[in-house]
Amino acid sequence: MNIKYKKDGATLLVRLGGDIDHHTAQEISDGITRSFRRSRCKNIVIDFADVSFMDSSGVGMLIGRYKETEIFGGSLAAVAVSGELMKIFTLSGLNKIIDCYDNARLALAALRGE
Amino acid sequence: MENKFSISFSALSENEAFARMCISAFLLPRDPTVNEMSDIKTAVSEAVTNAIIHGYNGKEGMVDMRARLDEDTVYIEISDTGVGIDDIAAARKPLFTTRPDCERSGMGFTVMEAFMDEVDVVSEKGRGTKISMTRKLRG
């Protein structure tokens, strides 16, 4: 699992790479939570462009991060969600709490209110 | 020609990726579509993860996985000899989880049902759980 972070104003941009499953979800959750707190951001954008696999362990991980942004009155957005991944987003209702964008630029612009 | 395999592996989380790789390597010669492959890998991942987390609850144990491929359908069985499921009908409902504490969403069975044609659950308290799933390949 590969995680990269970048701060853009009030938003923490997280780029994930590899498989999101029960084996990797804990490390991802802990990593994002730590960086999010340290960043003092209120929004999180997760870029899925390099994610090769995700199952329901990813759903739990995302709901957890959604709740963290909610505490700060912010929001969680997703970028580059593949068709396969979108099936899981829709099935679990994640698409109702997480806005999805084609690329990070669009997500960051939307969160800045542009 | 029918093709089969059967493996047994330790209930360790790193074997979730191993199980996914096994099923994809097994199906590859039949040239399934990208969607079929991804759906089946996801369903396998759900069942194996459940065996590891819920069946054995972090304790030592073995997960069995077998698959059979006939002309156009794959049959997969994933079983554990762990704690078993109290109420199968409740467990299969979307959002039902007995482990909300560790960021589980209760979507595993729902994903298996959506991604496979048939999902059958046999479980007995204290004896274990067996998940049988089939999926027709149109590839």
Ligand SMILES: Nc1ncnc2c1ncn2[C@@H]1O[C@H](COP(=O)(O)OP(=O)(O)OP(=O)(O)O)[C@@H](O)[C@H]1O
């Ligand atoms: N192999 C198993 N052994 C014992 N209990 C199981 C097994 N598989 C599932 N269960 C029970 O069924 C419930 C529902 O399983 P399901 O996969 O749908 O959700 P989950 O694993 O709790 O969460 P998620 O899969 O979204 O991370 C589990 O919480 C657990 O109580």
Ligand SMILES: [Mg+2]
């Ligand atoms: Mg599960």
